[in-house]
Amino acid sequence: xxxxxxxxxxxxxxxxxxxxxxxxxxxxxxxxxxxxxxxxxxxxxxxxxxxxxxxxxxxxxxxxxxxxxxxxxxxxxxxxxxxxxxxxxxxxxxxxxxxxxxxxxxxxxxxxxxxxxxxxxxxxxxxxxxxxxxxxxxxxxxxxxxxxxxxxxxxxxxxxxxxxxxxxxxxxxxxxxxxxxxxxxxxxxxxxxxxxxxxxxxxxxxxxxxxxxxxxxxxxxx
Numbered sequence: 001x002x003x004x005x006x007x008x009x010x011x012x013x014x015x016x017x018x019x020x021x022x023x024x025x026x027x028x029x030x031x032x033x034x035x036x037x038x039x040x041x042x043x044x045x046x047x048x049x050x051x052x053x054x055x056x057x058x059x060x061x062x063x064x065x066x067x068x069x070x071x072x073x074x075x076x077x078x079x080x081x082x083x084x085x086x087x088x089x090x091x092x093x094x095x096x097x098x099x100x101x102x103x104x105x106x107x108x109x110x111x112x113x114x115x116x117x118x119x120x121x122x123x124x125x126x127x128x129x130x131x132x133x134x135x136x137x138x139x140x141x142x143x144x145x146x147x148x149x150x151x152x153x154x155x156x157x158x159x160x161x162x163x164x165x166x167x168x169x170x171x172x173x174x175x176x177x178x179x180x181x182x183x184x185x186x187x188x189x190x191x192x193x194x195x196x197x198x199x200x201x202x203x204x205x206x207x208x209x210x211x212x213x214x215x216x217x218x219x220x221x222x
Contacts, residue, residue, distance in 0.1 A: 001026060001061060003030055004031050004032075004058060005031070007035050008205045009207075011058075014058045015173075016058070019202075022198050025081060034211050088150060100146065105167065108138070110128075110131035114129065115177070115178045117177070120207055125179045136182075139168070147189065172193045176194065
């Protein structure tokens with residue numbers, strides 16, 4: 001398999017696809033394309049690896065099979081290695097995990113736009129508007145319920161590391177980068193995600209990148 005990803009400092013969807021590939025336990029080749037560079041428009045048209053996705057990342061190739069959405073990548077890999085590697089075993093926990101992942105996949109646009117992922121960035125108590133604050137409250141509510149109901153087996157949302165943690169890992173990054181205030185239980189969860197060996201590897205690579213994408217470096221909206 002090969003996985004096409006973007007800049008590690010900025011690309012939250014690439015992080016999700018990469019974590020999914022790591023979680024699968026399958027060997028894969030990592031191929032990075034610098035997003036939004038001066039030649040990005042030409043690269044999207046000329047690069048056969050990303051052409052099926054219209055230039056979006058991540059893209060997973062497995063022989064002739066191509067998957068270009070992070071949630072679809074999780075489901076494709078779960079089909080290959082077994083869903084228990086990605087999803088909780090019990091019906092009630094799995095139902096909540098799938099719902100949380102789907103909501104993360106489609107929602108929280110205010111938080112995404114005001115706090116784009118930027119691992120190298122550190123903002124002290126950045127100000128966000130009411131819509132983004134509502135996103136934060138909703139995310140914390142989901143985290144609290146998952147931890148209270150299903151988190152007894154470990155430090156992650158459903159105990160052990162799962163698809164839910166994969167999808168919320170970029171949110172952890174955003175909360176850290178933009179100084180979002182969270183309660184103690186959330187801090188403990190964020191520390192567990194941030195200190196995971198895969199995240200630490202990604203963070204180190206992001207910090208070593210020399211790409212700067214100006215549109216993701218603007219101050220958080222006041």
